[in-house]
Structures are given as structure tokens and as C-alpha cells.
Amino acid sequence: MEGGEDIRLIQALIQVGEKRQARRRLRPLLDQAPTSELWMLAARACEDREQEMGCVRQALRLDAEYAPALKRAAELEQAGAKPLPLPPMTALVRPQNVNAFADREEDRQRARRSWNRVYLIGVILLSLSSAYFVLTYFGSPIPAQIRQWLSGEQPSSSRPDFGRPVGLGEGDPAEETPSTPGGMTPGTEATPGSYSTQAASEGVQVRPQKTEPLSEGSPASDVLDAGFLHEYTFDVAAGAELALAVQFFSPSAKVVSRNVAILDPDGYNADAMYERSQILVDGSSVAFICAITRGGQYKVQIWGQPGESTGVYVVTYDVAR
Numbered sequence: 255m256e257g258g259e260d261i262r263l264i265q266a267l268i269q270v271g272e273k274r275q276a277r278r279r280l281r282p283l284l285d286q287a288p289t290s291e292l293w294m295l296a297a298r299a300c301e302d303r304e305q306e307m308g309c310v311r312q313a314l315r316l317d318a319e320y321a322p323a324l325k326r327a328a329e330l331e332q333a334g335a336k337p338l339p340l341p342p343m344t345a346l347v348r349p350q351n352v353n354a355f356a357d358r359e360e361d362r363q364r365a366r367r368s369w370n371r372v373y374l375i376g377v378i379l380l381s382l383s384s385a386y387f388v389l390t391y392f393g394s395p396i397p398a399q400i401r402q403w404l405s406g407e408q409p410s411s412s413r414p415d416f417g418r419p420v421g422l423g424e425g426d427p428a429e430e431t432p433s434t435p436g437g438m439t440p441g442t443e444a445t446p447g448s449y450s451t452q453a454a455s456e457g458v459q460v461r462p463q464k465t466e467p468l469s470e471g472s473p474a475s476d477v478l479d480a481g482f483l484h485e486y487t488f489d490v491a492a493g494a495e496l497a498l499a500v501q502f503f504s505p506s507a508k509v510v511s512r513n514v515a516i517l518d519p520d521g522y523n524a525d526a527m528y529e530r531s532q533i534l535v536d537g538s539s540v541a542f543i544c545a546i547t548r549g550g551q552y553k554v555q556i557w558g559q560p561g562e563s564t565g566v567y568v569v570t571y572d573v574a575r
Contacts, residue, residue, distance in 0.1 A: 264276045264299070267279070268298050273299045273300070276299040277299045280296050280299060289316060290313040294309070294313050294320075294323055294326070297310050303334075306330060310323050311327070314327065370495045370574035374495065374497030374573075374574055375497060378497055378499045378570060378572060379533065381568075381570045407482075409482055413557060413559060414459065414483055414555070416515035416523045416557075417515065417522045417524075460483045461483070462483045462555065463482045463484065464476070464484050464485065465486075465487065466485075467487050467488065468486040468487065468554070468569065468571060469488075471570070472570070473568045473570035474486060474568070475566065475568045475569075476566075478502075478556060478565065479564060482558045483556070483558070484558075485553055485556075486556075486569055487551055488553075489549075489550070489552075490550070490573055491546070491573075491575070492546055492547060492549035493547075493549075494574065495543070495545050495546070495574045495575075496542070496543070496544050496546055496552075496571060496572075497543050497571065498541070499541040499542070499569070499570060500514050500539060500541075500554070500568070500569045501533050501534070501539040501567060502538045502539065502566065502567040503565065504564060504565020505565075506562075507563050507567070508537045508538065509537050509559075509561075510537060510538055510539055510562065512559075512562065513556065513558070513559045514554065514557070514563070515554070516542055516552060516553070516554050517552065517554075517555065521553075524552070527544050528543060528544040529542070530542060531543065554569060554571075
């Protein structure tokens with residue numbers, strides 16, 4: 255048999271139960287140079303007797319006296335397997351006419367999304383639980399109050415309009431604010447680079463008091479006071495699935511979800527892209543899950559609203575590729 259290394263790998267995959275992977279590697283070999291030996295190896299990689307019988311019959315078509323195929327055919331017939339009159343290269347077709355070598359794309363994507371979410375949520379829960387105990391022991395709102403006193407920054411009394419840059423160039427920020435679907439007037443269309451003075455006059459612009467990069471799988475924590483905006487940046491490639499969570503550990507954080515937003519690479523609020531959930535059910539957290547269709551630098555902004563989202567918090571994200 256040719257391709258000795260491939261054959262040994264396929265045999266090892268079958269031995270450990272990875273029959274799907276074995277079938278994937280067998281397919282090109284059967285396309286190029288089918289032999290009775292290869293078809294019998296394919297029979298071992300099948301999931302049911304009908305498929306296996308089809309492979310055994312293909313081996314016998316190539317060599318009617320091939321002893322292993324004759325023996326296995328007799329065993330399968332005795333066990334009640336019905337021989338399938340299949341043409342070459344379709345011997346592994348299931349009764350529903352689905353190719354056993356090729357995964358169904360829809361099923362594969364659905365399974366991948368399910369496992370990705372289980373993995374991502376598990377990673378987030380683990381990182382948040384670890385950060386929770388550290389912050390419980392060391393955390394305090396006093397450092398944030400000291401930074402506020404040292405920096406001289408004053409809190410804002412109005413909630414920010416997420417997704418609108420503060421201003422461009424030397425012009426008036428209130429006249430150069432990009433319109434977004436949430437701030438559009440009836441009959442207008444939001445496009446990147448378009449600006450609406452009416453939307454700008456209605457929106458409240460708040461500059462982040464801090465902007466820091468966020469690393470995948472590495473939780474960041476801080477203390478958020480009322481009237482302040484914190485921003486974290488992170489890069490995500492197209493095709494990845496993102497899971498991001500913000501968890502507060504404060505009795506004054508009761509409606510966190512309405513005070514957290516993710517901005518896309520153009521700076522627009524990307525809330526419509528995401529599924530929202532919670533880590534805890536008391537309103538102290540928010541989790542975003544989304545399949546990224548466009549790569550680039552994203553931002554998560556966290557606003558300190560009295561009675562809703564102030565105190566010690568942790569933000570973390572992970573991606574599945």
C-alpha cells in the first residue's frame with residue numbers, strides 16, 4: 255500500500271475512536287488510487303453496518319478473492335447487514351444520502367458555536383471568580399477617589415451617548431459628531447463618515463478618564479466612580495467568536511447592562527451585533543457574545559451611573575477561532 259505514513263496515521267485514528275478524522279484522511283487516498291486494502295480500512299472507519307458493507311463490497315469489486323473482504327462480508331450478512339449496491343466513491347453514503355466523508359456544513363457550524371460558547375463562558379466564569387476573591391481581599395474604592403483628587407478631573411452629570419466620537423480637528427465637537435442609528439432623525443441614513451448636527455446637539459459627549467488596552471484572557475480591574483467613563487481597547491480578527499463580560503462587585507451596581515457598550519472599529523455602537531446575557535442575575539454584570547464579521551480594534555466603554563454601575567469591577571474577554 256502506498257502512503258505508509260498516512261495509512262499508519264489512519265489506523266491510529268481508528269484505534270482511538272477518531273473515525274471521522276480517519277474518514278477525512280481516507281477520502282483523498284480513495285480518490286487517487288483505490289485498493290481493496292484501502293476499502294477495508296474505510297470499512298473499519300464506518301459508523302454503521304450498512305456503510306461498512308458498502309465498503310466491503312467495493313473491496314470485493316476490486317479483488318473478488320480478497321480474503322479479509324470475503325470474511326467480513328459473510329460476518330455482516332450473518333449479522334443482518336443489507337448489502338448496498340453503491341458505485342465507487344459513494345460507498346460511505348448514509349441511507350439518507352448524506353456523504354459520510356463530508357461533514358454537513360450547517361451541523362458543523364452549529365456544533366462549533368455551541369462548544370465555543372461553552373468554552374468562552376467557562377473561561378470568563380473562571381477568570382471572574384478568581385478576580386472576585388482577589389478584589390474582595392484587596393479592593394477598595396479609596397484608590398479611585400485619590401486618583402480623582404490628584405488628577406483634578408470632575409465627574410459628568412449626564413450619561414454619555416455611546417458610539418459618538420467627542421470631536422474632530424479644531425472644530426466644535428457638537429458640530430462634528432457622527433450620526434448613528436440610535437441618534438438618527440427620521441428619514442436619514444447612517445453611513446461611516448456622515449455627521450448630524452441635530453444628533454450631536456441631542457447627544458452628551460463624555461471623554462473617557464482612562465483608555466487602556468485589554469489582553470485576551472487577562473482580566474482588568476478598577477474602581478469606577480459615578481460620572482466617569484472607562485474605556486478598554488482590544489483587537490479581534492474576522493471570523494472569531496467574541497465573549498466579553500463586565501462584572502461589578504459592589505452593592506451599588508444594580509443595572510450594569512445599560513451602562514456598558516462595545517464600539518466597532520469605526521467607533522459606532524455595535525450593540526445590535528451582540529447577544530446580551532449576565533454572569534450573575536442581580537444586575538451587577540453584563541456579557542456579550544458575538545461572531546465577528548469584521549476584524550479590527552474594538553472598544554468597550556463602562557459608565558459610572560449612581561445606583562447602577564459604580565464600584566469595583568472586572569472586565570475580561572476571550573475569543574474562539
